[in-house]
Amino acid sequence: MVYSYYPGCTLKTKAKDLDMYARKSAEALGITLEEIPEWQCCGGVYPQAQDEIATKLSSVRTLNSAKEAGHDLVTVCSACHHVLKRVNDDMANNEYIRTRANNYMELEEPYAGETKILHYLELLRDVVGFDELKKKVVNPLTGKKIAAYYGCLLLRPSGVMGMDDPENPSILEDFIKALGATPVVYPFRNECCGGYVTMQDPSLAQKKSNKVLGSAEAQGAEMVITACPLCMYNLKHNGTEHDLPVVYFTELLAEALGVK
Amino acid sequence: MSMKSNEREEILRMSGVDPTKCMKCGKCSASCPAYDEFDIKPHQFASYIARGDMYELMQSKTIWNCLGCFACVERCPRDVRPGKLIDGVRQAAVRRRGGTHLQPEDIPSRIDPDTPQQLLMSVLRRERK
Secondary structure, eight states: OEEEEEOOSGGGTTTHHHHHHHHHHHHHTTOEEEEOTTOOOOOSSOOOSTTOOGGGHHHHHHHHHHHHHTOOEEEOSHHHHHHHHHHHHHHHHOHHHHHHHHHHHOOSSOOOSOOOEEEHHHIIIIIIOHHHHHHHOSSOOTTOEEEEOOTTTTTSSHHHHOSSOSSSOOHHHHHHHHTTOEEEOOGGGGSOOOGGGGGTOHHHHHHHHHHHHHHHHHTTOSEEEESOHHHHHIIIIIOTTOOOOEEEHHHHHHHHHTOO | OOHHHHHHHHHHHHHTOOGGGOOOOOHHHHHOTTGGGOSSOHHHHHHHHHHTOHHHHHTOSHHHHOOOOOHHHHHOTTSOOHHHHHHHHHHHHHTSTTOOSSOGGGSGGGOOTTOOHHHHHHHHHHHOO
16 A cells, blocks of 8 residues: 655654654555655645635645645644645635636646545554554553543544544544553543644643643543644643643554554 | 725635624634633624724734634534634734734744744744735
């Protein structure tokens, strides 16, 4: 199985673990991830305004590269996944944006949302299958109580993201179970960590991150997992009142598969 | 056409939202994780825009404190999606002279060795043109 792979800027710098363990685990599972050549940063935030065209083009280039390679596109970072998925939806369903983006791109064949995007978790659930994943685990994380932190960007808006039930998701808990650990369900697992606001007002991000970690801790979690480098940053730096370890989900996967 | 209605039309065009559909159920404000940090609350945005009170919205704390979490977008039963209106007002603000919120020169003192690139990119995309 060969997939186009989009790491994104943070996975090349501050979130190298998220990238490295994704690649090692994919290899162990027999999946080939081919990094898109000369990919550009997605911009981090989906430009919501209808008339924002130029800011969507780097995503269109990535999506079109995967289309030309003839592969589905795999993402890992929650923010990259969110931006690429929503721009792809625009290119498929919004004629105003599609026409203008293609006018800029001047591709031989206009891009109209043909690429299928899979978050790495969807790859595990829908392609590998959690039952098959379970069979490949060599170091089961038995007895470990792990809280899945979804945050915002993987789930919402669910009409476009389509990953899981936005209010009561299960993909990360099913992932944790496949690795042999025990998922901890807690109320703030899909509430915001404070996001971008930490740059202008860290005190606001502290309130939000402390609520998330406090909620996980109250339910008995020993560890929190995330797919997002900004959630990781906020929970670690702004979750000032708690000591819960926070790790990337790919690191946990690599550990269970014996490739860490 | 007055300046006031120009700005209103700009925000409606950018957001693609019809604020007159709002039935004031308050689900957006009840869902909002940054409610306490807003001077104008999510459910009030639709009324301000319907009335054309654009200056108040563009001067509000709300447009900078919105976390962009899409909780109100997900939960709005009338497809008004206040987060899209808040984003539209912020865009309208940064597209005007002097509207940039965090200047690039403000940023070095706010970063530390673990600051992810994603945060820098996101802030610059959200808050300046």
